[in-house]
Amino acid sequence: MKIKQILSSLLFVWLAVSCAEETPYIDMDQTEQAEVTLGSTESSSETFTFSTNQTWSASDDADWLTVSPTSGGEGNNTLTLTAEKENRTGKARTATLTLTTATLEQEIQITQEAGRYIxxxxxxxxxxxxxxxxxxxxxxxxxxxxxxxxxxxxxxxxxxxxxxxxxxxxxxxxxxxxxxxxxxxxxxxxxxxxxxxxxxxxxxxxxxxEGLLSSYESTDYSADKTVRVLQEATRGTGIPIVLMGDGFIDTEIADGTYDEVMDQAYANLFSEEPISSLRDYFDVYAVTAVSRNSGVGTWYDTVFSTWLEGGGSSLIEGDNEAVREYVQCVEGIDIDNTLAVVIPNTTDYAGTTYFGYGTIDNMTEFAIAYCPIINGISSELFRTVLCHEAIGHGFGKLNDEYAYEGTMPSNEIEEAQTMQTIGWYQNVDFTDDTNTVLWSAFLSDSRYANEDVGIYEGACTYSHGAYRPSDESIMNSNILGFNAPSRQALYNKVMKLGEGREATYEEFVSFDSPETQTTTRATTISADFRPFHAPQFVNRPLKP
Structure with a gap:
């Protein structure tokens, strides 16, 4: 009986200790506060120390701040917080760093001091x-x-x-x-x-x-949300593309201007291989959007509130929920697999794509590509940028192959590699090993000996740490069409969405005739070319 009592007591103590150990905690050093201040200059940094008994991750909500490392295990941990940019706003700015364990979140306020300003x-x-x-x-x-x-x-x-x-x-x-x-x-x-x-x-x-039409306001909205069928798929289940314009007034609808722009955008989308040869897999629609004002920007009243950042930036923002609403004007559309293309009524040089609607376990293909009528309706840049944004980013989920900043941070590499597990970003990689790089099969395939397939450093907008498969392509300087690994990714996407199956490498190569290995236009970089803003990963589910 005494032995049983002792065993029971020991079991009680063990359970109590175990329960205590299972309670997650995040403790900051006694000298630390739940806030950190960085200097105003670029590369200003501070360290932050904490301890925890769980695995953890760190995230922040600012584009000017980097955190390293972004995850770790139990014990004492030190984070390095670095300001990637000088604070030129004229006032101190703040960000929130969030530490997360199994059941706890700890927020730390990060402040960057004000620096030089105008x-x-x-x-x-x-x-x-x-x-x-x-x-x-x-x-x-x-x-x-x-x-x-x-x-x-x-x-x-x-x-x-x-x-x-x-x-x-x-x-x-x-x-x-x-x-x-x-x-x-x-x-x-x-x-x-x-x-x-x-x-x-x-x-x-x-x-x-102002222009001659600036003071005019639409009065006839009868054509708003009407749907025009541009093409019905004759192969597969039909992959939906929905075109719409922003900043077009009723008179531009009535005189045919709107339809002319949509028709040219439709033609541009299917002007590059392999999509040109696979066009029969797509259902294509144009939805009419009647805006109050002609033109786009914060000072105009338009359906999708399109706004161009300007000042050397190619970023375009818009009301993506309004875009989704107009997509659903197409009866019975499969919105999860839809590519929405918005053509802002301006000739300015810009373009941005939004994707990532869902979670890694339940990611949709839905994407919104914004591309203005760059340099006019018949310009080569309007065509190539639309292919870059809508077909490359929006449909193919390809990444950018150009570079304009330093070394790619490790947390961004990890995020990209996670997306590659579901078939995204197949035209970039983070190794220069010829045996393991994503497009290694092309490197040793004599059938692609005449193509510029290799391992070139510089991709995902970063000069170092990311690699692309060709020196030039439409995903780089908007010339020379899609390179072989990008064509394969686009072909695979069509087979997956259009036929519900996975394509093999040899199947793609058999399809990829000599005609698809070349492009008939855009062999010289435009004098107007500037690298575009990176696609925007939304990282949230579609609203019902």
Whole structure:
């Protein structure tokens, strides 16, 4: 009996200890507070120490902050927090770092001190179509040698030097008359001296000049949300593509302008191989969207609220939920597998794709590609950028093959590799090993000896740490069509969505005739080319 009592007591103690050990905790060093302050300069960093008895992950909500490492195990851990950019906003900015274990979350506020700045009196300046002289006023504590001013738009000229007294200054400009129907935009970009117009701006002033149609507002919305069938699939189950425009008024619907743009966008989408040869697998629709104003931007009332960041950036934002609503105007559409293409009514150079609607265990193919009528409806850039954004990113889930910044962070590599497990990003890799790189089969295949297939460093917008399969392609400088690994990824995607099966390498090679290994247009990089903004990974489910 005594032995049983002892065993029972020991079991009770063991259970109590075990329960205590199973309770997750996150303890910060006694000298630490739940906040960290970084200096205003680029690469300013601090460390943060904590302990936990569980595996953990770290995430943040700011594009100017990096955290390393982003995951770990139990025990004492030290994070390094680094400001990737100088804080040029004119005020301190904050981000939230979240530490997560099995059942706990600990939030730490990260503050970056204010640094050098330029503060505009007005971010957007509106000018009548007659034009005239204007002044762009700003304040700064910097001396003139510390910053530079760049402008876009040949119709915007600078008359004399910028003038300042103490902290207040202005730039004198002359705006030429606008004889066109559409309004137009130009940018005044303030960057650090020596960085050039593509540098991280202190501020960007937007100059908007009215056109002949700027003051007109739509009155007839009867055509809104009507659906036009451009093509019905004759092979497979039908992969849906839905085209729509933003910033088109009722008169542009009535006179055929809207349909003309949609028809050209439709033609452009199927102008590159292998999609050209696989077009019979697609259902293609055009949904009419009647906006109140002609043109796009924050100052226009449009269906999808399309907004171009400008100032050297190609980022486009819009009301993605409104886009989804118009997609569903197509009766019975399979929205999870739909590619939505929005054509903003502007000729500006821009383009952005949004995807990642779901979780890694339940990811949809739904994507939204925004591409303006770059340089006009018949321009080569409108065609190639639409293929890059809509077919490359939106449908094929390919990544960018160009580079314009340093080394790819390890956490971004891990995220990309996770997406590769579900068939995304098949045109990039993170090794230069010829035996294990994703496109290794092409490297040793004599049938592709005439193609530029290799392992080239620079991809995913990063110069180091990521590799692409060809020196040039439509996913790089918008020329030379899709390279062989990208064509394979597109072919595989069509077979998966259109026929519900996985394609083999040899099947693809048999399909990939010599005609699909070349392109008939765009062999020279356009003088207007600039690398585009990276596709935006939404990382949330589609709303019902």
């Amino acid at each position: 503060q505009l009196e007005e971010d957007t300046i509106r000018v009548s179509r007659e034009g005239g002289d204007i002044q762009v006023y700003f304040t700064t504590e910097m001396i003139e040698d510390e910053y530079a001013i760049y402008r876009t738009g040949r119709w915007l000229t600078q008359e004399g030097q910028s003038t300042r007294s103490t902290y207040t200054a202005y730039v004198p400009l002359t705006v030429l008359p606008n004889t066109g129907e559409q309004s137009r935009m130009a940018y005044l970009i303030f960057t650090a001296a020596g960085e050039g117009a593509d540098g991280d701006p202190f501020a960007t002033a937007v100059i908007v000049q």
